[in-house]
Amino acid sequence: MGANNGKQYGSEGKGSSSISSDISSSTDHTPTKAAKNATTTEGLDSSTRTLSTPSPGLILPSKSSSLSSNGHDTNSSSSSSARAETVAVVHSQPGTHARSRHSKSHHHAPVDLLPDHALLQILSHLPTNQLCRCARVCRRWYNLAWDPRLWGTVRLTGELLHADRAIRVLTHRLCQDTPNVCLTLETVVVNGCKRLTDRGLHVVAHCCPELRRLEVAGCYNVSNEAVFEVVSRCPSLEHLNLSGCSKVTCISLTQEASLQLSPLHGQQISIHYLDMTDCFSLEDEGLRTIASHCPRLTHLYLRRCTRLTDEALRHLSLHCPSIRELSLSDCRLVGDFGLREVARLEGCLRYLSVAHCARITDVGVRYVARYCPRLRYLNARGCEGLTDHGLSHLARSCPRLKSLDVGKCPLVSDGGLEQLAMYCQGLRRVSLRACESVTGRGLKALAANCCELQLLNVQDCEVSPEALRFVRRHCRRCVIEHTNPAFY
Numbered sequence: 001m002g003a004n005n006g007k008q009y010g011s012e013g014k015g016s017s018s019i020s021s022d023i024s025s026s027t028d029h030t031p032t033k034a035a036k037n038a039t040t041t042e043g044l045d046s047s048t049r050t051l052s053t054p055s056p057g058l059i060l061p062s063k064s065s066s067l068s069s070n071g072h073d074t075n076s077s078s079s080s081s082a083r084a085e086t087v088a089v090v091h092s093q094p095g096t097h098a099r100s101r102h103s104k105s106h107h108h109a110p111v112d113l114l115p116d117h118a119l120l121q122i123l124s125h126l127p128t129n130q131l132c133r134c135a136r137v138c139r140r141w142y143n144l145a146w147d148p149r150l151w152g153t154v155r156l157t158g159e160l161l162h163a164d165r166a167i168r169v170l171t172h173r174l175c176q177d178t179p180n181v182c183l184t185l186e187t188v189v190v191n192g193c194k195r196l197t198d199r200g201l202h203v204v205a206h207c208c209p210e211l212r213r214l215e216v217a218g219c220y221n222v223s224n225e226a227v228f229e230v231v232s233r234c235p236s237l238e239h240l241n242l243s244g245c246s247k248v249t250c251i252s253l254t255q256e257a258s259l260q261l262s263p264l265h266g267q268q269i270s271i272h273y274l275d276m277t278d279c280f281s282l283e284d285e286g287l288r289t290i291a292s293h294c295p296r297l298t299h300l301y302l303r304r305c306t307r308l309t310d311e312a313l314r315h316l317s318l319h320c321p322s323i324r325e326l327s328l329s330d331c332r333l334v335g336d337f338g339l340r341e342v343a344r345l346e347g348c349l350r351y352l353s354v355a356h357c358a359r360i361t362d363v364g365v366r367y368v369a370r371y372c373p374r375l376r377y378l379n380a381r382g383c384e385g386l387t388d389h390g391l392s393h394l395a396r397s398c399p400r401l402k403s404l405d406v407g408k409c410p411l412v413s414d415g416g417l418e419q420l421a422m423y424c425q426g427l428r429r430v431s432l433r434a435c436e437s438v439t440g441r442g443l444k445a446l447a448a449n450c451c452e453l454q455l456l457n458v459q460d461c462e463v464s465p466e467a468l469r470f471v472r473r474h475c476r477r478c479v480i481e482h483t484n485p486a487f488y
Contacts, residue, residue, distance in 0.1 A: 112140075119144050128155050128170075146173070153187040163193035163219075164200035171207040180207065187213040191241075194219065201226035205233040215241040217275070223247040228254045231269050238270060243277035243301070250286035252293050269294045277303040277327075284312040291319040301327040303353075310338035317344035325351035329379065335359030336367070343371040353379035355405070361385030362393070369397035379405040381431065391416030395423040402426060407433035407457065417442030421449040431457040433481075440467025447471040447478075457481040 111119075123131060123145060135145035151174055156166055167190070174182040185208045190196050196219040204211065205226070211234040216222055222245045231237055232254045242248050253269065271294045276282055282305045291297075297320045302308060308331050316323065323345055328334050334357050342352065349372040354360050360383045368375065369390075375398045380386055386409045394401070395416075401424045406412050412435050420427065427450045432438050440463050446453065453475040458468070465487040468480055480487075 116144060120147060120149065123147075124150055128153075148174075148177070148184045151182075151184050153189070154185060155189040157190075157192055159192065159194050161193050161195065163190050163196035164203075167196075167200045167203050171203055175207060182208050183210055186210055186236075189213075189215040190219060191215050191217040192219075194221070197221045198223055198226035201230055205229040209234060210236055212236050213239040215239075216245060217241050218244040220244060220246050224249055224252075228252055231271065235270060239273040240271050241273075241275040242279060243275045243303075244279075245276075246278065246280050248276070248279050249281045249283065250289040252289050268296070270296055272296055273299040275299075275301040276305060277301050279305055280307070283307045284309055284315075287312040288315040291315040295319050296322065298322050299325045301325075302331060303327050304330045306330065306332060309333045310335055310341065313338040313341040317341045321345065322348055324348055327351075327353040328357060329353045329355040331357060332359070336361055336364035339364030340367045343367040346371050347374055349375060351375075351377040353377075354383060355379045356382040358382070358384060362387055362390035365390040366393045369394045373397055374400060376400060377403040379403075380409065381405045381407040381433075383409060384411070387411040388413055388416035388419070392419040395419040399423050400426065403429040405429075405431040406435065407431045408435070410434075410436050413437035414439055414442030414445070418445045421445040425449050426452060428452055429455040431455075432461055433457050434460040436462065438463065440464050440470075443467045444470050447474040451475060453478045455479050455481070459483045 114122075119141075123134060126134065131145055131150060135142045154167075154170060156163055167188075171182055171185075174185060188204055188208065188211065190200070193216075196216060198221075201216070201222060204214070211230070214230060214234075214237060222242070224247070227240075227242065227245075227248055228251070231240070231251060240251075251269065251271075251274070274290070274294065274297060279302075282302070284307075287302075287308060292315070300316070300320070300323055308328075310333075313328075313334065316326075326342065326345075326349065328338070331354075334354065336359065339354070339360060342349070349368075352368065352372075352375060354364075360380070362385065365380065365386060368378075370393070378394070378398075378401065383406075386406060388411070391406070391412060392415075394404075396419070401420075404420070404424075404427065406416075412432070414437070417432075417438065418441075420430075422445075427446070430446065430450075430453065438458070438461050443456075443458065443463055444467055446456070447470055451474065453471075454477055456471060456475075456478055459481055460483055463482070463484065465484055468482060468484065468487045471478060471480060
């Protein structure tokens, strides 16, 4: 039977275990178990014809492995598998045969007395794998566990999880009431599933037209082709997390989808939130393509995209005027000219991170301060060209500033802090870590004027215990992070 099922879905690798309907040998003990022969050797398609509501009791360990303390299986004996892995398993609906063993007992567990709506509320808090396990308890739990209201979100985790197969089995089960599509599924999160490939995302693209949120962080086998397919077939997609997907170089529609669009709408994608942190292959041309296809972007994170230059930011300001949050941390080729382009976002920009962008100086900060007066958060940690003059422009032009990080900026001193204290009295978080020129005078000015201060980082700064006590007296809710052993 295992061989037939393996043939049904295809081998995913040399050490892969085939999909099995036999759960009698599983290490996951439940009050009742499905009958051994509930699913025929015809495979999943056969089981859907012979049972009214078949179920994948998903994401269970291989037969030849034992359960470890962290919930994964470890190989306990020699087998044909190269190594133990987690696989998707198809289970039949709990039947009368399993219940007959308990027919003589009239005792009910307290949980059985709960009404359906209460059980549904409890089940709604379970992760995907546990929800699938609950479907194996009894017929009532099976019907409740597969209630469409519980399947708006699917979350899969684990480096050993065969994510492609798990997604295929789940979507097959969720497509039963609406053939070929999962109308209830809006969120798919498979962060850290290193075995996810383009095949898994192709299934999502074809079966989940109502998808709104997709997170595949750390899935480094995903490429442009699968991402293009998802954004083309899921028009409602708004949130996309591709951080760590180093093979992704841009985001665009497939050629087929582009031809189907009317000239009025153009080649636009409805994504609002895009995280491409650690997408090392992203270059200026790729970001130009993203900007031209995603004009509705409001949140864009490009941390450690080290190939981006100032030219790439010009396309953002031209095509994505609604960006509110932008992170360029560790984009070391970005400088003052890039910030001049970012400043064209004007009143929309609220959050900006340019940490460790060593080419940025007071000139770039002055552009941002002048044209983005509603800025709330600025992270300029490690921008060694930033001085008190830049902070002065920032303080005068952005009075609503709430959070500022100028750690490791050796040219920032008490003069800049006094300007901040005078004009940005709503400051709540300030980091001055390793600012060698800052003394107690600047800290006292901050504490006296910024009474709402909640966090102050002065680690590796030469400040006296007296100045720290002054901050504590005037900002009672402030958490002070320091390295002064004399202050306690």
